[in-house]
Amino acid sequence: MKKSILTTLFLGLLATQTSFAQEPLMIAKQGSFAVGGTVKTSEGSYTPIPAEISDKTSASFWDAYGASVKAGGMSLHGDHASVFYQVPANAKSPPLVFLHGYGGSIRTWQTTPDGREGFDTLFLRKGYPIYLVDQPRSGSAGKSTEKAEITATPDEQFWYAQFRIGVYPNFNQGVQFPQDKASYEQFFRSMTPATGAFNVGVITDSMAKLFEKTGDGVFVTHSAGGVIGWTTAMASDKVKGIVAIEAGNFPFPESEVPQALTSKFGDVSPISVSFEQFKNSRKSQSSSTSATLSPMN
Amino acid sequence: MKKSILTTLFLGLLATQTSFAQEPLMIAKQGSFAVGGTVKTSEGSYTPIPAEISDKTSASFWDAYGASVKAGGMSLHGDHASVFYQVPANAKSPPLVFLHGYGGSIRTWQTTPDGREGFDTLFLRKGYPIYLVDQPRSGSAGKSTEKAEITATPDEQFWYAQFRIGVYPNFNQGVQFPQDKASYEQFFRSMTPATGAFNVGVITDSMAKLFEKTGDGVFVTHSAGGVIGWTTAMASDKVKGIVAIEAGNFPFPESEVPQALTSKFGDVSPISVSFEQFKNSRKSQSSSTSATLSPMN
Numbered sequence: 121m122k123k124s125i126l127t128t129l130f131l132g133l134l135a136t137q138t139s140f141a142q143e144p145l146m147i148a149k150q151g152s153f154a155v156g157g158t159v160k161t162s163e164g165s166y167t168p169i170p171a172e173i174s175d176k177t178s179a180s181f182w183d184a185y186g187a188s189v190k191a192g193g194m195s196l197h198g199d200h201a202s203v204f205y206q207v208p209a210n211a212k213s214p215p216l217v218f219l220h221g222y223g224g225s226i227r228t229w230q231t232t233p234d235g236r237e238g239f240d241t242l243f244l245r246k247g248y249p250i251y252l253v254d255q256p257r258s259g260s261a262g263k264s265t266e267k268a269e270i271t272a273t274p275d276e277q278f279w280y281a282q283f284r285i286g287v288y289p290n291f292n293q294g295v296q297f298p299q300d301k302a303s304y305e306q307f308f309r310s311m312t313p314a315t316g317a318f319n320v321g322v323i324t325d326s327m328a329k330l331f332e333k334t335g336d337g338v339f340v341t342h343s344a345g346g347v348i349g350w351t352t353a354m355a356s357d358k359v360k361g362i363v364a365i366e367a368g369n370f371p372f373p374e375s376e377v378p379q380a381l382t383s384k385f386g387d388v389s390p391i392s393v394s395f396e397q398f399k400n401s402r403k404s405q406s407s408s409t410s411a412t413l414s415p416m417n
Numbered sequence: 418m419k420k421s422i423l424t425t426l427f428l429g430l431l432a433t434q435t436s437f438a439q440e441p442l443m444i445a446k447q448g449s450f451a452v453g454g455t456v457k458t459s460e461g462s463y464t465p466i467p468a469e470i471s472d473k474t475s476a477s478f479w480d481a482y483g484a485s486v487k488a489g490g491m492s493l494h495g496d497h498a499s500v501f502y503q504v505p506a507n508a509k510s511p512p513l514v515f516l517h518g519y520g521g522s523i524r525t526w527q528t529t530p531d532g533r534e535g536f537d538t539l540f541l542r543k544g545y546p547i548y549l550v551d552q553p554r555s556g557s558a559g560k561s562t563e564k565a566e567i568t569a570t571p572d573e574q575f576w577y578a579q580f581r582i583g584v585y586p587n588f589n590q591g592v593q594f595p596q597d598k599a600s601y602e603q604f605f606r607s608m609t610p611a612t613g614a615f616n617v618g619v620i621t622d623s624m625a626k627l628f629e630k631t632g633d634g635v636f637v638t639h640s641a642g643g644v645i646g647w648t649t650a651m652a653s654d655k656v657k658g659i660v661a662i663e664a665g666n667f668p669f670p671e672s673e674v675p676q677a678l679t680s681k682f683g684d685v686s687p688i689s690v691s692f693e694q695f696k697n698s699r700k701s702q703s704s705s706t707s708a709t710l711s712p713m714n
Contacts, residue, residue: 144443144444144445144505144506145442145443145444145445145447146441146442146443146444147441147442147443147444148441148442150442150538151527151528151532151534151535151538152524152527152528152535152607153528153532153603154602154603154606154607157606160569160571161571162570162571166574166585168574168578168584168585169681173681173682174681175681176681177679177680177681178679178680178681178684179680179681179682179683179684180683180684181682181683181684182683183683184681184682184683185572185575185683188572188574188575189570189571189572189575192571193574194571194572194573194574194575195571195573195574195605196569196570196571196572196573197573197602197605197606198569198606200606202524202606202607202609204527208441209441225556225557226557227449227499227557230448230449230501231448231449231450235448235450237448238448238449241447241448254557259522259556259557259559259609260522260523260524260551260556260557260607260609261606261609262556262559262567262609262610262612263569263605263606263608263609263610264567264569265569266569267566267567267568267569268566268567268569269564269565269566269567270559270561270564270565270566270567270612270613271564272457272493272495272560272561272562272563272564272565272613273459273486273493274457274458274459274486274489274491274492274493275482275485275486275491275493276491276492276493276494277463277465277485277490277491277492278482278485278486278491281465287465288463288465305451305494306450306451308492308494308560309451309454309494309495309497309499309558309560310449310451310499310557311560312499312556312557312558312559312560312612313559313560313612315559315567315609315610315612316567316569382474382475383474383475383476384466384470384471384472384473384474384475384476384481385470385476385478385481386476386477386478386479386480386481386482387475387476387477387478
């Protein structure tokens, strides 16, 4: 499959670079910002000193907070993505946007569990601007407009298998995951729970707006983030290439949708899109020299 | 009050630097890691293929996940801090550790709401290694060992007053907060909800372990993070100075605890510690030339 070959080449190229890249990074600009999102407003009218506490001279802080929430008329900015970017000196084109998968965050692209440089730094060394994303309702973009529960459920052995590390406590044959205890711990401490439901429309909207800021760029997606790569390419003409690593799903034109893949560990139903949408995503990519990076071509 | 004067000087020094600092940053090393935390384990024994799904050939992914959770015997690594660090070329001593306050994360120290460079980049330009913290149960360190609810409550006007920006929609006289709509939006989108209860012991433990990694350093804390500055200095001899910006509370030796401050917006009870603890925190700081930075001296 073309995707697998390209992914392997991509990772192989990185591996050859790490050993002799010890000179300092030259960073022209770095910082963070929020992009996308919406505003939710509560009923009522904002009351700086709610009646419930106005006569008090002593109170618990959270009672004062509660009185203010009860009076209402307040806002919540949520469902945005949070982006950390670094632009190297003498930057090359295109910029690279990195989106994590399930349980991920910006951390996915930083230091590896065994302490080697992450994709962020490797690509900065190659001269590309990098944009690391916490998708809406994840990491530092945790403000969701919808309620959610953090269940604190022990489930790491399940993900260990799901992420194809092995069947705990064993490792799959040939797996490159580091096999020491410290790396195992760092890996599971690099995961972080979502603070709201995974919403393709919300995330896609924030990513399309991010590409308006970056201009023509390449979208590097991981796992569950793979879906957002395809949907963003359909929504924005600025996505000039996609590198999908272990993408969780793929879109097909509605007339050519294959059967669902079935498994006791979860069926996967292909994403059906109109032929027009599918064609649009191809068009935006084929207008760029980066088009060969995209497994959609 | 000594603290206010030092804080003002500190901010004033930064302000004079920003306008002519346009050369690229030289970064010798950057990356992220988790530090501190604990492991929670569920009862039962881990079953790679739970009986509930073993005979199925088709299933929903989350049903398979649920069956695995029900079989139990799995782990959750949680309650760690997540740290992003950058070490400039020809780094000076001491390293600076930055801890956010309520609703904060690493984002607190990055780009300002109106797009200027954050404390992280300003201090890198001055040659200091910087360590930005997502405290346990915040930001990308969201894995908590305790359940929590994300309430998605509109409450920003309350925080607008609490953070002394003004009484919404007005601004306090002389406030330096930018008064345009885009900055307001960026500010409230830089906040992120905690994914578990604020636990002084858990956070202090992770910060003491972080200072074991950084070695002797200065702890820069904001707002609710202020408390953790004092408790970490009492727990670790590596905290050689504290810069507390708008610290939410202060410790006193048990024989000298002043009365609580009372207010309809929440009383503040001083933190009482043993004289030995209080003395220890002073000792660790006075052994360093950075001691003058600490409002505890």
